Amino acid sequence: MKKVLITTKLLPEGLNELRKYFEVITPDKDQFTREEILNQITVVDVLLPTFSVQVDKEMIDAGKNLTLIANYGVGYNNIDTYYAREKGIAVTNTPYPVTEPTAEMAFGLLLSVARKITICDRKLREPDGITWGLLQNLGQSVFGKKLGIVGLGRIGKAIARRALSSGMEVVYFNRNKLSEKEERELQVSFVPFDTLLKTADIISISTPLTKETTHLFDKPQFDLMKPNAILINTARGAIVHEKALIDALRNGKIWGAGLDVYEFEPSISEELLAMDQVVLAPHNGTATVDARNEITAYAGMCIIEFFKGNLISVVN
Amino acid sequence: MKKVLITTKLLPEGLNELRKYFEVITPDKDQFTREEILNQITVVDVLLPTFSVQVDKEMIDAGKNLTLIANYGVGYNNIDTYYAREKGIAVTNTPYPVTEPTAEMAFGLLLSVARKITICDRKLREPDGITWGLLQNLGQSVFGKKLGIVGLGRIGKAIARRALSSGMEVVYFNRNKLSEKEERELQVSFVPFDTLLKTADIISISTPLTKETTHLFDKPQFDLMKPNAILINTARGAIVHEKALIDALRNGKIWGAGLDVYEFEPSISEELLAMDQVVLAPHNGTATVDARNEITAYAGMCIIEFFKGNLISVVN
Structure with missing residues (x-):
């Protein structure tokens, strides 16, 4: 029987088929240490890591029998996929079961910031309470506003669908412009990145973390944004220069932010925690019982099919 | 020039046309006291009250020249509309500008409860912080779940639109079943109230407060609901027996609740504040600058048109 090393404790239900x-091999505690992974990877055929495990050259070299790295989740910036490819090791990810839960989280953060849901709940529970009244605690309507999506892949499209049903206009920026047919079907319009920054009321990031997208949002970008703008990030933290974001919020360059990643x-910066x-949110894009089991089952399916000769969701 | 008494301070922009x-006549402070209203109503033609002002027989009798009560907001359970009608006084409300902001709030609460957005934000800011991890802070996915809407009027339909785009199935209970054509167009299905209670994963209340809907949700109703159910109320507080809701939450009869009204x-019950x-939320269904101005302008439009002989949004 071939061996699969899972770095992190997962809900058992999703592993039944695998x-x-x-x-x-799974840990009894939350996660194996790096040393424990390096020790055990020597004898396994498959590694199933989560995003907090760095699968670098050293780890890949240690996996002498490794033929597959089946990543848990859609983002795989934690894996040196180029080196894996050099060594003939395939890397897969789990795009489908991640899409809708992450879009839900993005849209939930968007509504929570714009409509001041979370801050009002917190204040109501504080000893001083909150002042009730028609002119108190006013947020921003989302209806009629413009959403700018940076990275219109599966998750971006799922966010667009929700925004359109909420009466928003949707523009996007992407490496590749969609065909006009697809734009019409999705009811979205391509704009250059600077135009998106200057005109969107709410900006949502759904792009992978790469060299090109690292610090894609820095001081010059925040300077272009509208003073009422809200930034949502459910992708990867390093796409945003966190210190520059804090300055932009503090100086009123933008109005608010909803963050699932850092x-x-x-x-998390102390300044953000005080704002x-x-x-x-604590990287909760897929933090539901339903989603956790579906992602695990999908990664398991990628492994099972790989050894039947079917390459599913291979990314390298 | 005819006189309009506005009971509560509103954003000035929405009053320009009126x-x-x-x-x-508007207060300098947040709201006129009842006594101040009773003194001034004697000389005005129109009263423009907000939901926290009780417009009862005594107040209506005091308005000797009163011909119109132009309510700010859609709910008018604070106004004795039957007595006003007896006295030949019309009552109007502002259904249109309220619809989308209230649906936004309902859907924001829904996502915030199901995806644990607000509780995680609060815990992250507490000294002990939060435990990060794949099996921590798990909420419920909304995608693929069943939403039960109680009261499918304008706001209920606006909530349904958002739910459908989020991958939910939508059922509803209403005094009057929609036509099959309208059900098909809206992609919603009528179910008896008990069926809705037993089968919906999330229940959202959008019905007016009347004698019939007071305590519509009491212990017997919570007993029928699923243990994973979430209740959302953005309509009126007294539709839910608050003590019964607290017991249902405490005893695990239901999973969670998102409340904008009490x-x-x-x-707000201390028990809720500790859960x-x-x-x-502090009755924030329309608490945005955009919505506040639109509601004020709409009420103003009802007044202007009324004296031209056009009855707009008359409810009695």
Whole structure:
């Protein structure tokens, strides 16, 4: 029986199918240490890592029998996919079960910031409470506003669908412009990045983290944004220069932010934690029982099919 | 010039048009006291009250020249519309500008509860912080779940639109079933109230407060609901027996709640304020600068048109 090393404790339900065909090694605690992974990877055929495990050259070299790295999740910036390819090791990810839960989180953060849901809940629970009244705690309507999506892949499109049903106009910026037919079907319009920054009321980031997108949002970008603008990031923290974001919020360059990811995750800047105009989530884009099981089952399916000769969601 | 008494301070922008044709009396402070209203109503033609002002027989009798009560907002349970009608006084409300902002709030609360957005933000800011991890802070996916809407009027339909774009199935209960054509167009299905209670994963209340809907949700109703159910109320607090809701949450009869309104508003039960599985908003359904101005302008338009002989949004 071939062996699969899973770096992190997952919900057992999603592993049922995989266990029928493979010997599965999982930690009893939350996650194996790097040393424990390096020790055990020597004898396994497949590694199933999560995003907090750095699968670098050293780890790949240690996997002497490794033929597949089946990543848990859609983002794989934690894996040296080029080196894996050089060594003939395939890398897969799990795009489909991640899409809708992440779009839900992005849209939930968007509404929570714009409509001041989280801040009002917190204030209501504080000893001083909150002042009720028609002119108190006013947020921004989302209806009739313009959403700018940076990176219109699966998740971006799922966010666009929600925004359109909420009465928003949707523009996007992408490496590749969609065909006009697809734009018409999705009811979205391509704009240059600077135009998106200057005209969008709400900006949502759904692009992968690459060299090109690292610090894509820095001081010059915040300077272009509208003073009422809200930034949503459910992609990867390092796409945003966190210090520049803090300055932009503090100086009123933008109005608010909803963040599920952080540049120095799991550490969050103290300044953000003290700000009322931000809503902060602990990388919870797919943090539901439903989604966790579906992602695990999908990664398992990629492994099972790989050894039947079917390459599913291979990214390298 | 005819006189309009506005009980509560509103954003000035929305009053521009009204001031062209009417003498407008507004408070310098947040709201006139009941006594101040009773003193001034004697000389005005129009009263423009907000939902926290009780427009009862005594107040209506005091308005000797009153011909119109132009309510700010869509709910008018604060006004004795039957007595006003007896006295030949018309009552109008502002359904259109309220619809989308309230649906936004309902859907924002729904996502915030299901995806644990507000509770995670609060915990991240607490000294002990939060435990990060794949199996921590798991919420419920909304995608693929069933939404039950109680009261499918304008706001209910606007919520349904958002839910459908989020991959939810939508059922509803209403006094009057829609035509099959309209159900097909809206992609919603009528179910009896008990069926809705037993089968919906999330229930959203959008019905007016009347004698019939007071305590529509009480212990027997919570007993029928699914243990993973979430209740959203952006309509009126007294539709839900607050003590029964607290018991249902405490005993695990239901999973969570998102509330914008309360039975004893602006007072909120201490038990609710201490619960992690609820998200609480201070009657903020239309609390945006955009919406506040649009509601004010709409009420003003009802007044202007009324004296031209056009009855717009008359409810009695």
